[in-house]
Amino acid sequence: MRGTAARLAFQVLGGNGLRQPNVAIAGVTGAVGQEFLACMEKRNFPFNKLKLLASERSAGKKITYKGQTYVVEALTENSFEDVDIALFSAGGSQSRQYAPAAVKAGTIVIDNSSAFRMDPKVPLVIPEVNPQAAYRHNGIIANPNCSTIIMAVAVYPIHQAAGVRRASVATYQAASGAGAAAMAELEQQARDWVEGQPLTQDIFGRQYIWNLFSHNSKIDPSTGYNEEEVKMMRETTKIFDDDSIRVTATCIRVPVLRAHCEAINLTLNEPLSEDQARAILAKAPGITIHDNRADNSFPEPLMASGIDDVLVGRIRADLSQENGLEMFVAGDQLLKGAALNAVQIAELLIEQ
Amino acid sequence: MRGTAARLAFQVLGGNGLRQPNVAIAGVTGAVGQEFLACMEKRNFPFNKLKLLASERSAGKKITYKGQTYVVEALTENSFEDVDIALFSAGGSQSRQYAPAAVKAGTIVIDNSSAFRMDPKVPLVIPEVNPQAAYRHNGIIANPNCSTIIMAVAVYPIHQAAGVRRASVATYQAASGAGAAAMAELEQQARDWVEGQPLTQDIFGRQYIWNLFSHNSKIDPSTGYNEEEVKMMRETTKIFDDDSIRVTATCIRVPVLRAHCEAINLTLNEPLSEDQARAILAKAPGITIHDNRADNSFPEPLMASGIDDVLVGRIRADLSQENGLEMFVAGDQLLKGAALNAVQIAELLIEQ
Numbered sequence: 001m002r003g004t005a006a007r008l009a010f011q012v013l014g015g016n017g018l019r020q021p022n023v024a025i026a027g028v029t030g031a032v033g034q035e036f037l038a039c040m041e042k043r044n045f046p047f048n049k050l051k052l053l054a055s056e057r058s059a060g061k062k063i064t065y066k067g068q069t070y071v072v073e074a075l076t077e078n079s080f081e082d083v084d085i086a087l088f089s090a091g092g093s094q095s096r097q098y099a100p101a102a103v104k105a106g107t108i109v110i111d112n113s114s115a116f117r118m119d120p121k122v123p124l125v126i127p128e129v130n131p132q133a134a135y136r137h138n139g140i141i142a143n144p145n146c147s148t149i150i151m152a153v154a155v156y157p158i159h160q161a162a163g164v165r166r167a168s169v170a171t172y173q174a175a176s177g178a179g180a181a182a183m184a185e186l187e188q189q190a191r192d193w194v195e196g197q198p199l200t201q202d203i204f205g206r207q208y209i210w211n212l213f214s215h216n217s218k219i220d221p222s223t224g225y226n227e228e229e230v231k232m233m234r235e236t237t238k239i240f241d242d243d244s245i246r247v248t249a250t251c252i253r254v255p256v257l258r259a260h261c262e263a264i265n266l267t268l269n270e271p272l273s274e275d276q277a278r279a280i281l282a283k284a285p286g287i288t289i290h291d292n293r294a295d296n297s298f299p300e301p302l303m304a305s306g307i308d309d310v311l312v313g314r315i316r317a318d319l320s321q322e323n324g325l326e327m328f329v330a331g332d333q334l335l336k337g338a339a340l341n342a343v344q345i346a347e348l349l350i351e352q
Numbered sequence: 353m354r355g356t357a358a359r360l361a362f363q364v365l366g367g368n369g370l371r372q373p374n375v376a377i378a379g380v381t382g383a384v385g386q387e388f389l390a391c392m393e394k395r396n397f398p399f400n401k402l403k404l405l406a407s408e409r410s411a412g413k414k415i416t417y418k419g420q421t422y423v424v425e426a427l428t429e430n431s432f433e434d435v436d437i438a439l440f441s442a443g444g445s446q447s448r449q450y451a452p453a454a455v456k457a458g459t460i461v462i463d464n465s466s467a468f469r470m471d472p473k474v475p476l477v478i479p480e481v482n483p484q485a486a487y488r489h490n491g492i493i494a495n496p497n498c499s500t501i502i503m504a505v506a507v508y509p510i511h512q513a514a515g516v517r518r519a520s521v522a523t524y525q526a527a528s529g530a531g532a533a534a535m536a537e538l539e540q541q542a543r544d545w546v547e548g549q550p551l552t553q554d555i556f557g558r559q560y561i562w563n564l565f566s567h568n569s570k571i572d573p574s575t576g577y578n579e580e581e582v583k584m585m586r587e588t589t590k591i592f593d594d595d596s597i598r599v600t601a602t603c604i605r606v607p608v609l610r611a612h613c614e615a616i617n618l619t620l621n622e623p624l625s626e627d628q629a630r631a632i633l634a635k636a637p638g639i640t641i642h643d644n645r646a647d648n649s650f651p652e653p654l655m656a657s658g659i660d661d662v663l664v665g666r667i668r669a670d671l672s673q674e675n676g677l678e679m680f681v682a683g684d685q686l687l688k689g690a691a692l693n694a695v696q697i698a699e700l701l702i703e704q
Binding site: 172211226247252254318 | 668
């Protein structure tokens with residue numbers, strides 16, 4: 001069984017110093033790709049050899065990591081010889097094209113795209129929620145959607161304590177979820193606006209500064225939900241391994257650069273007081289409570305930008321329903337929402 | 353009875369041309385005050401004499417309306433001699449101080465502040481929802497909170513058709529709700545940011561551009577809800593004249609200039625299909641449906657800015673609960689959320 005083999009391999013690799021894993025990053029020039037490197041550096045991620053991969057267009061670029069210069073190579077089916085772990089964030093079609101070749105070469109792929117998330121053979125992992133699932137992989141481990149991760153880190157401890165029957169979520173999502181070029185376009189619109197110039201609209205095709213809009217993913221014409229919302233619904237039940245949880249979401253893009261916020265309204269199976277919820281969240285991994293009523297200070301995207309934890313605040317009983325609980329969360333879309341979570345999954349494999 | 357007298361007076365005034373009402377605007381130099389004039393002009397609001405009132409500081413300023421120049425006078429208790437209708441938007445403390453004197457002078461006050469909204473003797477009116485309540489006034493008619501109005505215009509037709517048991521709302525609120533200086537500060541932050549200068553933070557005390565934050569109103573330390581949220585809860589039951597409706601809200605300020613958006617999740621008493629909901633909303637007053645799945649085009653604050661109707665989109669069944677319905681709305685905070693609604697109330701009185 002492949003899962004067992006992979007586990008054993010890393011017991012050897014990580015456990016007794018025979019050698020550290022050889023790591024590849026596919027999509028290294030993207031917004032998440034850059035954060036893979038930043039997270040690895042910050043966490044002193046152990047590696048033997050490092051291979052930086054991107055599209056043909058970016059091949060030849062030089063990237064310095066920990067004082068050493070690496071030349072970006074074009075991502076091909078032959079890129080994975082001798083690679084133990086590959087972090088993928090090059091888009092769904094690239095993952096579908098190259099991840100199977102990587103697996104064939106013996107690489108464990110941690111994939112940030114949506115390509116394999118709902119595949120029953122692929123674990124979908126948030127280390128704070130379902131680390132055990134990572135060890136049941138068949139060569140690919142999927143990193144969940146950013147909005148899903150940020151919600152799930154905050155909701156899972158409550159689910160364990162009182163059972164979440166239903167979550168109704170409204171998101172406030174940053175430009176970063178659409179990539180580095182999207183972030184640059186939002187910033188460019190500020191310059192254009194100040195200078196009285198026509199606004200650059202190459203990515204979003206609309207004014208984004210001083211505006212907000214429904215998430216720019218495809219809408220199911222029959223249900224009216226967009227793909228981002230469907231991800232939040234389906235991925236949550238898979239990660240929590242609980243089909244009874246119902247999630248509904250409205251996903252909105254706001255003019256913010258790199259952290260997502262979410263207003264989360266929960267219906268619990270059992271009563272849980274606000275104080276109990278706060279105590280549970282205070283002990284939960286990956287969370288910092290920021291809930292200061294006296295100063296009216298709660299999670300904001302700027303506070304969450306560049307930090308690892310999901311900020312949780314506005315914790316309060318929802319008086320409009322039985323066993324209702326409200327919270328408002330903020331998390332860095334590029335870190336916990338993407339790169340950090342993937343690097344944490346890689347650490348799970350090495351720690352084995 | 354005062355209410356009856358006022359009604360009769362305006363039957364005479366508006367009905368057969370004896371004379372049009374004398375109108376005063378208190379707080380004319382503010383963001384809403386300016387929109388009172390714009391709405392009156394656009395709607396060709398009938399008046400005989402017009403008196404423009406503001407704080408001592410603004411007295412002496414000149415404002416041109418329909419080609420005639422008016423000198424702003426200081427708001428005092430003696431301002432209302434001979435005034436039939438006064439539109440107030442000078443803040444709650446000014447309303448509490450001067451509205452009683454206006455009523456004593458025989459003026460009908462339409463007050464945009466929160467000072468009298470929950471007073472059982474004061475009707476709280478949205479002309480599309482409860483116009484009849486306007487005629488039961490005792491000299492003061494309250495204009496509801498902006499977020500409440502924008503929600504209620506969209507939710508009331510659904511409530512009439514299928515009964516709203518519960519509304520769970522997350523708002524995306526513009527700077528305009530905090531006044532003209534707040535709008536200017538947000539714009540100034542864009543200039544500061546582009547020029548690499550420290551951001552002007554006199555009003556909000558924080559970075560607002562590329563950020564969002566929990567609504568800057570006082571929080572009830574015991575419940576954790578802020579005043580804006582409490583207004584949405586309480587005012588809705590008063591306007592709908594139905595204590596059974598439960599509302600919960602999370603109110604968030606986003607970097608947008610003058611239109612509020614709201615993600616509204618409804619639990620209905622009776623089944624109502626998405627198509628039925630759309631048909632009902634299409635016929636309802638004050639609403640434009642903007643719900644284009646093929647083009648991924650839905651209500652945005654920029655689309656709603658400067659227009660009278662509330663835009664309603666993302667209309668869909670909420671599959672996470674029985675009889676659930678989702679929608680996303682956008683409305684101009686200064687128009688339907690404030691000035692327009694007040695002018696429409698004044699029109700109700702005159703049309704009698």
